[in-house]
Structure formats: structure tokens, C-alpha cells
Amino acid sequence: MPSIRPISDLRNNANEISDYCRQTREPVYITRNGSGDMVVISIEEYERQQALIDLYGKLAAAEQEIASGAEGVDFENFSRKMRERVHGKL
Numbered sequence: 001m002p003s004i005r006p007i008s009d010l011r012n013n014a015n016e017i018s019d020y021c022r023q024t025r026e027p028v029y030i031t032r033n034g035s036g037d038m039v040v041i042s043i044e045e046y047e048r049q050q051a052l053i054d055l056y057g058k059l060a061a062a063e064q065e066i067a068s069g070a071e072g073v074d075f076e077n078f079s080r081k082m083r084e085r086v087h088g089k090l
Helices: 007-012 014-024 043-067 075-087
Strands: 003-006 028-032 035-040
Touching (some): 007 014, 014 035
Antiparallel strands (some): 028 035
């Protein structure tokens, strides 16, 4: 069940709303005059969402490259080379 609170709660209970967002990792929906106005989330959740958006963008670009005929890299060879770089030759 989403947490929906009036904008006056944001002014009067900011610490409580902040604690709720950090503890539950859930957003709090703020209303103004009975209509949705904004969403409050913790900075950790915001950064996680931004990282996912960035990842999805990179995946979309990779899919577009493949659709355009770009050759992929064999995962086994790639992972072996990466392990060699990190741990030395195996």
C-alpha cells in the first residue's frame, strides 16, 4: 500500500517521512490540494534507480548495435581475458 501524505506533513513531519523512506526503501507520495504533487524517496533509492536507468540505456545501445549487425564478443574468451588482467595468467 503506497504512503500518501498531504504537503503539510512534509513541512511538519519531515524527519518522520525521511526515516520511513530510508527504512522501507519505499516512496512517499505528497499531495497538494488533494492531487498528486511530488514523490519523496531516499537518496540511496534514487541513486539505485538512476543506476538502473543508466544500465537500461547501455543495454538498449548494445541491442541496437547487434541489430545493426555489429559482431559480439564470445563471453568465455572475454571473461578469461578479464580474469587474466585481474589475477595474472591462469
